[in-house]
Amino acid sequence: MAWAAATAASAASFAIAVQLTAGVLGGQEYRYALGGWPAPYGIELLVDSFSALLLLIATGASTLALLAGKASLEGEIELRRQPLFYSAWLLALAGFAGILVAADAFNIFVFMEISSLSSYVLVAGGPDRRALPAVFKYLLMGTIGATFYLIGVGLVYMMTGTLNLADMELRIHEVADQKPILVAAGFITVGLALKAALFPLHVWLPNAYTYAPHAVSAFFAACATKVALYVLLRFDFVVFQQNLTGHDQQFAAYLMPLAVLAILFGSAVALFESNLKRLLAYSSVAQIGYILLGASLVTIGGLSASLLHMFNHALAKGALFLAVMAIAMRYSRLDLQHLAGAAKRMPWTLSALVVAGLSLIGVPGTAGFISKWYLVTAALDEGALGIALVAVIVVGSLMAVVYIWRIVEAAWFEPADDSATGPAGTIREAPVAMLAIVWLAALANIYFGLATDLPRELATRAAISLLGHLP
Amino acid sequence: MSPESLILGALALPLAGAVLIGVTGRGSANLREAMTLLTAGGLIYCVWSLLPFVNAGERPALALIEVLPGIELAFRVEPLGMMFAALASGLWLINSIYSIGYMRGNREQNQTRFYVMFAISLAATMGIAFAANLFTLFIFYEMLTLGTYPLVAHKGDPKTVRSARVYLGVLISASIGLLLPAIIWVYAATGTGNFTPGGILRGHVEGPAIGLLLGLFVFGAAKAAVMPVHRWLPAAMVAPTPVSALLHAVAVVKAGVFTITKVIVYVFGVDFLFSEPSSGWLLYAAAFTIIAASVVALRQQNLKRLLAYSTVAQLSYVVMAAAILKPLAEVGAAIHMLAHAFGKITLFFAAGAIYTASKKTELRQMRGIGRRMPITMTAFTIGALSMVGVPPTAGFVSKWYILAGAFQADNYVALGTIIASTALNAAYFLPIIYMAWFAKDQTPPGKEHGEAPFAAVLALVLTAALTIGFFLYNAPAYELEAQLVRGQP
Numbered sequence: 036m037a038w039a040a041a042t043a044a045s046a047a048s049f050a051i052a053v054q055l056t057a058g059v060l061g062g063q064e065y066r067y068a069l070g071g072w073p074a075p076y077g078i079e080l081l082v083d084s085f086s087a088l089l090l091l092i093a094t095g096a097s098t099l100a101l102l103a104g105k106a107s108l109e110g111e112i113e114l115r116r117q118p119l120f121y122s123a124w125l126l127a128l129a130g131f132a133g134i135l136v137a138a139d140a141f142n143i144f145v146f147m148e149i150s151s152l153s154s155y156v157l158v159a160g161g162p163d164r165r166a167l168p169a170v171f172k173y174l175l176m177g178t179i180g181a182t183f184y185l186i187g188v189g190l191v192y193m194m195t196g197t198l199n200l201a202d203m204e205l206r207i208h209e210v211a212d213q214k215p216i217l218v219a220a221g222f223i224t225v226g227l228a229l230k231a232a233l234f235p236l237h238v239w240l241p242n243a244y245t246y247a248p249h250a251v252s253a254f255f256a257a258c259a260t261k262v263a264l265y266v267l268l269r270f271d272f273v274v275f276q277q278n279l280t281g282h283d284q285q286f287a288a289y290l291m292p293l294a295v296l297a298i299l300f301g302s303a304v305a306l307f308e309s310n311l312k313r314l315l316a317y318s319s320v321a322q323i324g325y326i327l328l329g330a331s332l333v334t335i336g337g338l339s340a341s342l343l344h345m346f347n348h349a350l351a352k353g354a355l356f357l358a359v360m361a362i363a364m365r366y367s368r369l370d371l372q373h374l375a376g377a378a379k380r381m382p383w384t385l386s387a388l389v390v391a392g393l394s395l396i397g398v399p400g401t402a403g404f405i406s407k408w409y410l411v412t413a414a415l416d417e418g419a420l421g422i423a424l425v426a427v428i429v430v431g432s433l434m435a436v437v438y439i440w441r442i443v444e445a446a447w448f449e450p451a452d453d454s455a456t457g458p459a460g461t462i463r464e465a466p467v468a469m470l471a472i473v474w475l476a477a478l479a480n481i482y483f484g485l486a487t488d489l490p491r492e493l494a495t496r497a498a499i500s501l502l503g504h505l506p
Numbered sequence: 507m508s509p510e511s512l513i514l515g516a517l518a519l520p521l522a523g524a525v526l527i528g529v530t531g532r533g534s535a536n537l538r539e540a541m542t543l544l545t546a547g548g549l550i551y552c553v554w555s556l557l558p559f560v561n562a563g564e565r566p567a568l569a570l571i572e573v574l575p576g577i578e579l580a581f582r583v584e585p586l587g588m589m590f591a592a593l594a595s596g597l598w599l600i601n602s603i604y605s606i607g608y609m610r611g612n613r614e615q616n617q618t619r620f621y622v623m624f625a626i627s628l629a630a631t632m633g634i635a636f637a638a639n640l641f642t643l644f645i646f647y648e649m650l651t652l653g654t655y656p657l658v659a660h661k662g663d664p665k666t667v668r669s670a671r672v673y674l675g676v677l678i679s680a681s682i683g684l685l686l687p688a689i690i691w692v693y694a695a696t697g698t699g700n701f702t703p704g705g706i707l708r709g710h711v712e713g714p715a716i717g718l719l720l721g722l723f724v725f726g727a728a729k730a731a732v733m734p735v736h737r738w739l740p741a742a743m744v745a746p747t748p749v750s751a752l753l754h755a756v757a758v759v760k761a762g763v764f765t766i767t768k769v770i771v772y773v774f775g776v777d778f779l780f781s782e783p784s785s786g787w788l789l790y791a792a793a794f795t796i797i798a799a800s801v802v803a804l805r806q807q808n809l810k811r812l813l814a815y816s817t818v819a820q821l822s823y824v825v826m827a828a829a830i831l832k833p834l835a836e837v838g839a840a841i842h843m844l845a846h847a848f849g850k851i852t853l854f855f856a857a858g859a860i861y862t863a864s865k866k867t868e869l870r871q872m873r874g875i876g877r878r879m880p881i882t883m884t885a886f887t888i889g890a891l892s893m894v895g896v897p898p899t900a901g902f903v904s905k906w907y908i909l910a911g912a913f914q915a916d917n918y919v920a921l922g923t924i925i926a927s928t929a930l931n932a933a934y935f936l937p938i939i940y941m942a943w944f945a946k947d948q949t950p951p952g953k954e955h956g957e958a959p960f961a962a963v964l965a966l967v968l969t970a971a972l973t974i975g976f977f978l979y980n981a982p983a984y985e986l987e988a989q990l991v992r993g994q995p
Contacts, residue, residue, distance in 0.1 A: 399641065
């Protein structure tokens with residue numbers, strides 16, 4: 036019952052997101068003044084192409100994770116706590132959606148807190164006791180991030196007297212380049228980078244993803260950090276870019292090296308990680324690097340690549356974690372050595388995992404390729420620096436080949452170890468309902484690798500509108 | 507049928523076949539084998555029906571979807587691809603007959619997976635042959651790498667898996683690390699990646715950058731095994747012999763040299779590349795590979811590894827011929843793909859037949875084997891003579907054109923390399939032939955054997971006949987490939 040209500044609510048919000056996207060693609064921008072109070076004074080909600088893109092990701096991820104996750108969650112959460120758990124899930128979704136539609140800085144903070152607090156509950160909700168220290172770390176760092184953000188917003192409010200982002204952009208002009216604004220830009224960027232798990236502020240992420248209930252990992256891996264990145268890009272491009280002299284260069288100078296390090300470090304750790312979920316979590320750290328690398332070029336091409344990669348990475352990583360959830364239905368431990376020979380027992384699940392893995396690598400014909408193509412093309416416009424960046428992207432992709440291949444090799448080519456998993460025959464394919472969703476997610480990676488219009492259109496429009504604020 | 511539906515058929519049929527093979531494989535092995543043969547027959551029909559169109563100067567095309575603006579999944583049949591597709595589809599049928607004999611004769615495991623992956627690999631090969639642009643080519647190139655991996659790792663023991671890892675590691679790193687950046691470079695510079703007669707790069711990329719781009723293509727297409735990216739080919743020899751025969755003597759390796767030739771002819775443009783001094787290194791790299799691989803082959807003790815190194819050398823013949831950059835040499839490059847395929851598949855068939863009948867794999871075990879397996883060793887001899895380039899075999903025809911092209915360009919490096927390597931080829935093949943026919947048989951008592959199963963023998967007789975037949979009748983191939991360079995001096 037609780038599950039049905041949560042899924043219905045999530046599916047309804049997905050349907051709304053689809054409708055909003057259709058409207059946005061038709062050239063519309065949705066604005067809603069809450070309580071009838073006009074914009075700078077009242078609370079404004081705003082949906083443009085950027086928010087629509089992220090709304091699709093967040094509501095889609097939540098819906099698929101819920102649909103596929105029924106059996107898995109029933110196994111992991113005690114019966115009496117299930118209603119509370121699903122409420123927390125919906126609160127998290129509401130928080131994410133709220134961040135994406137709110138047009139003023141303070142409400143973004145409020146929704147951020149709603150989503151964070153409920154995320155802590157979700158991550159800690161599983162049976163794994165190791166989730167508790169993980170969530171404590173997550174809570175500490177998440178709170179620091181949110182506080183930094185709030186300090187920054189407070190400083191801006193002090194100087195401009197407004198919280199509405201559009202209004203802020205205009206008024207900040209009068210106080211541009213004054214110390215409090217510069218400090219605010221620093222606080223906001225760092226605070227959000229913390230929430231977005233940008234290297235080296237990523238330390239909360241691997242354990243939180245690893246020990247969370249499997250359905251929650253799928254939900255969060257697809258959208259949680261991206262929502263924080265959304266706010267980061269909104270602030271840095273809309274509010275600050277035009278108003279602080281040289282902000283584009285500073286932004287690039289700080290974030291580009293970190294993005295490069297994130298790609299190299301995240302992938303390198305994933306190479307040696309033996310727990311499946313943690314391996315994918317470190318790969319997420321690397322992928323956040325790709326997203327920020329595109330943005331740090333501060334060009335239309337780079338920014339489109341970055342937004343497109345948000346969408347495509349959500350597809351790939353979401354599908355991967357859904358497949359992991361299906362594996363976890365049958366295997367109690369997710370170490371690669373325990374998964375030896377798994378493909379003989381769960382061929383469909385593992386094949387879906389490989390399809391999603393190919394997308395993560397960026398093999399042509401999958402969604403992941405499209406965003407990498409955009410990223411490389413954008414980087415090549417930068418001359419010598421661009422060639423170095425392309426080298427980084429290539430090295431990162433090659434490492435992705437290796438860490439995905441380790442999974443394939445374990446699942447297909449290692450002989451099954453019966454002593455670890457019980458006698459042969461006890462492990463069957465995952466439930467059909469779950470499998471169907473896993474494959475739906477995997478095939479979406481192929482679909483959006485061939486029919487690229489929708490995400491490309493949204494990403495390009497969003498990039499143009501974000502960069503439209505550049506002088 | 508219209509040419510469009512024939513192209514679609516050539517791509518879809520092996521995939522549909524893979525599904526059918528997978529489904530029937532659970533029930534009856536005979537039905538499964540029937541599916542393989544049926545699919546191979548259907549594929550031949552689709553591909554060979556396209557031949558009259560191409561001969562008439564048409565270029566049947568099929569565009570599936572536009573993935574990004576200017577980047578399409580599209581197919582276009584031109585002479586080079588036509589020949590490659592006709593070759594691969596034709597040999598697949600013969601190879602399937604051989605596979606049945608080999609796989610049953612050796613009681614291999616996982617036979618259904620084997621036939622399924624084989625069909626998928628053929629679909630990928632068709633995609634490579636008919637690709638209309640670099641993007642489409644790359645997609646199917648990667649599909650072929652991934653599709654052949656389970657075939658290489660077929661045995662599944664640790665040693666095999668280690669070799670298969672080398673195979674995959676070299677091919678994937680080279681293609682993602684070098685070939686893909688080269689392709690993106692071309693798209694970024696010209697806005698297109700369509701294969702266009704005369705090339706597309708003129709006026710967009712110039713000077714030393716041309717040499718660099720060429721390098722990215724040549725070493726990125728590691729399937730062509732130009733040194734130093736040749737290591738995967740000897741490693742791939744752990745696969746069952748039918749895989750080595752069709753994929754690592756024909757489909758996969760030819761996909762590599764095919765990519766390089768196609769890029770030289772349709773992306774760089776022969777004349778443009780000839781006028782760019784920075785592209786000159788390719789000839790030397792290929793010449794070095796020919797000589798070095800032949801020398802390495804001299805020292806091999808294992809028959810299949812020897813054949814692998816011989817393949818490395820022969821592939822660089824194609825690359826070197828293409829790098830001579832003269833019309834006749836381009837034709838020679840195309841025809842050598844054909845000629846080498848007939849000879850080398852015969853040699854591998856023979857090696858596999860010997861293994862099936864006697865479990866012999868090393869050269870020293872071949873003493874006197876000609877008297878036990880006369881048909882197999884006759885075919886082996888024909889294949890070996892074709893490698894050396896002796897008439898009346900296919901190898902002579904292509905060498906003739908390559909030499910003619912080298913004379914057109916007064917290219918003495920190429921001439922010298924061909925002469926030296928012919929001598930080296932003779933030096934490592936003739937002793938085997940001598941040993942097989944004239945040395946004293948040393949098979950230990952109790953291990954007597956005769957010929958391999960009938961299906962295997964039939965297949966190798968067919969390919970040996972093709973090797974001779976191609977010497978006698980090769981006009982259609984020349985006519986087809988001459989279209990490549992028509993209108994050029």
